[in-house]
Amino acid sequence: MKHTEERPYANPEPAARKLVELAATVEAVQDGRIYIERINAPFMFKLKGSGSEFGVGLKYAIEHGWLSKHESGTYVKLMPPVKICWLANRKIPADIGRQLRRPYFMGKTPPA
Incomplete structure (x- = not known):
């Protein structure tokens, strides 16, 4: 008999995916920096x-190369979108390219 519920982020992979998803929705400040408390x-x-x-x-x-953390621990950066291919199957905000400071996402070219 279980007395506690299963925690959805008990495994590292789902927790990491959710952190990257949160980081992608936060507007980066200078040089793509995302303050750690904005995802924490x-x-x-x-x-x-x-x-x-x-x-x-x-x-x-x-x-796994999805995020990089500054040595001070105060901010993280999203790594290039090619390394986070699993996001392609998820609902992605329309302005993700602006947030990641990339002109293209996943190698797709813009419409002519």
């Missing part, structure tokens, strides 16, 4: 993830 707060308070799930998900995303 929604993950922990809206999605009810824990601090350890956030940390493991962030580590997983960095190891």
